[in-house]
Amino acid sequence: MAHMIIGGKTCQAVSGETLEVRSPVDGQVFEHIPRGQAADIDLAVRAARAALSSDWGKLNASERGRLMLKLSHLVTEHGEELALLEARDTGKPMTTARNDMIVLARYFEFYGGAADKVHGEVIPFLNGYQVNLLREPLGVTAHIIPWNYPAQMMGRSIAPALAMGNAVVVKPAEDACMSCLRIAELALEAGFPAGALNIVSGLGEEAGAALSNHPDINFISFTGSNEVGVLVQQAAARHAVKCTLELGGKSPHVVFEDANLELAATTVVRGIIQNTGQTCTAGSRLLVQQSIYDKFVALVAEKFKQVRVGTPEMNLDCGPVVNPTQQKRVNRFIEQAKAAGLPVLAQGSIAPGVPAEGYYVMPTFFGNVPADNALAQEEVFGPVLAAMPFTDEAHGIALANGTDYGLLAAVWTENGGRQQRVAKALKCGQVFINSFGAGGGVELPFGGNKRSGHGREKGFLALEEMSCTKTVVHFHG
Ligand code: NAD
Numbered sequence: 001m002a003h004m005i006i007g008g009k010t011c012q013a014v015s016g017e018t019l020e021v022r023s024p025v026d027g028q029v030f031e032h033i034p035r036g037q038a039a040d041i042d043l044a045v046r047a048a049r050a051a052l053s054s055d056w057g058k059l060n061a062s063e064r065g066r067l068m069l070k071l072s073h074l075v076t077e078h079g080e081e082l083a084l085l086e087a088r089d090t091g092k093p094m095t096t097a098r099n100d101m102i103v104l105a106r107y108f109e110f111y112g113g114a115a116d117k118v119h120g121e122v123i124p125f126l127n128g129y130q131v132n133l134l135r136e137p138l139g140v141t142a143h144i145i146p147w148n149y150p151a152q153m154m155g156r157s158i159a160p161a162l163a164m165g166n167a168v169v170v171k172p173a174e175d176a177c178m179s180c181l182r183i184a185e186l187a188l189e190a191g192f193p194a195g196a197l198n199i200v201s202g203l204g205e206e207a208g209a210a211l212s213n214h215p216d217i218n219f220i221s222f223t224g225s226n227e228v229g230v231l232v233q234q235a236a237a238r239h240a241v242k243c244t245l246e247l248g249g250k251s252p253h254v255v256f257e258d259a260n261l262e263l264a265a266t267t268v269v270r271g272i273i274q275n276t277g278q279t280c281t282a283g284s285r286l287l288v289q290q291s292i293y294d295k296f297v298a299l300v301a302e303k304f305k306q307v308r309v310g311t312p313e314m315n316l317d318c319g320p321v322v323n324p325t326q327q328k329r330v331n332r333f334i335e336q337a338k339a340a341g342l343p344v345l346a347q348g349s350i351a352p353g354v355p356a357e358g359y360y361v362m363p364t365f366f367g368n369v370p371a372d373n374a375l376a377q378e379e380v381f382g383p384v385l386a387a388m389p390f391t392d393e394a395h396g397i398a399l400a401n402g403t404d405y406g407l408l409a410a411v412w413t414e415n416g417g418r419q420q421r422v423a424k425a426l427k428c429g430q431v432f433i434n435s436f437g438a439g440g441g442v443e444l445p446f447g448g449n450k451r452s453g454h455g456r457e458k459g460f461l462a463l464e465e466m467s468c469t470k471t472v473v474h475f476h477g
Helices: 038-052 060-075 079-092 094-114 152-161 177-189 204-212 228-238 261-277 290-304 324-339 393-400 415-424 461-465
Strands: 005-007 009-011 016-023 029-034 122-123 129-137 140-145 167-171 198-201 220-224 242-246 252-255 284-288 344-346 364-366 384-390 408-412 428-434 469-477
Touching: 005 038, 005 177, 005 408, 016 228, 029 228, 038 140, 038 167, 038 204, 060 079, 060 094, 060 152, 060 177, 079 094, 079 152, 094 152, 140 152, 140 204, 140 284, 152 167, 152 177, 152 220, 152 461, 167 204, 167 428, 177 198, 204 220, 204 228, 228 242, 252 261, 252 393, 261 290, 261 408, 284 290, 284 324, 284 393, 290 344, 290 384, 324 364, 324 384, 384 393, 384 428, 393 415, 408 415, 415 428, 461 469
Parallel strands: 140 167, 140 220, 167 198, 220 242, 252 284, 252 408, 284 384, 364 384, 408 428
Antiparallel strands: 005 009, 005 198, 016 029, 122 129, 129 469, 344 364
């Protein structure tokens, strides 16, 4: 039985209730987690508040950084154990799970190193005054985590918060939280003082809602769906609390006729099948200049056909999707697209021998998708790629910007002027030129534009998000 951590101690839910954890690999229950609810969230918030005025709050920045570096080393030492947990919980191939743990360790390393390098400022003002701009923690920060990259998303969200001296309360996703609970244990082992890092497992509508509505939190970092993001922002507004929302995406590749087609095709396939398409930044739209459309989609189709789905141990390109709801949802998108007559350009294959009760879906590549089709507008969150042609630069940009989302985009062209023009015209948080970097890039500020959310995580901007300034005006004559 897994446990939560509140106030430096491992514990079960106050109610004693638990939730089953099923593996998407075979649909079987393999663990139980505490069903934390409002009472547990309240204890966690109190513990975090208390930590700010006790041992955790008294550490200086370099001491906080050292603890984070120790946690980074512990994550590396326990990398295989964490990867196995993550793979069982989410179904991802072992190579992906192992890579996720490398990125997780990197979050604690990057922000541990940054903890004592965030300086305030001195502001020139009137004669006789000294004005200092101090950068301070926000206080108790709440972190609501999705199931697609549980460990990575937890690291991304809490590392900058801890570096700035906040005390954190984490609510991981009920569908996959085993690695998150283990990371919190490793933080205790690293020596984080009681209450610095609290974690409460449970359902979104119970523990998640209780956390985002708690009157004594100072900030919410939410990563998840748009529907829940809106609820979280409403909750934050009720207490006038700042929040960042990292939501969904419908990220395009814009491929021009002068692109390196071989490199682009390989990257496009990788960008949609990564994590079985369950990546907010999945490159799910393929916009191709008309003059090379047939040739390029044939090249992509050739590579797409080789995509194989299997169990984590088979270590193929994709695993199952996370739960039966997600499986039905992805299959519904595929069936509706077929019923609408969209051509299937390629499909991957599901390896023989995968458990029949697992949540496997067929990777599918559709062509000639109209710009107003669901596949061109909605986040599928599965291995489904939608191609469509464009005529010229202006048309390519219009199609790329033609969804409610704005998370990531890639531009494929050898023309330097076009690279810059298109990158500037795209309405999204990150643009890659002749590459595509879904996930990773701990140093690179990341976040949404339009309905993909607001606020920035990763890089130094996350340290600004998770802290506040105080202007101290001193008249000395
Ligand atoms: P989700 O919104 O269903 O759940 C996310 C978290 O919110 C979970 O911990 C869940 O328990 C919690 N939650 C659910 N209901 C809640 C409520 N009423 N109040 C408070 N918390 C609640 O999202 P998901 O299905 O776990 O994740 C998939 C979505 O996350 C996709 O849309 C994906 O694009 C997005 N995502 C975005 C990013 C990003 O950085 N932009 C990264 C990963 C995932």
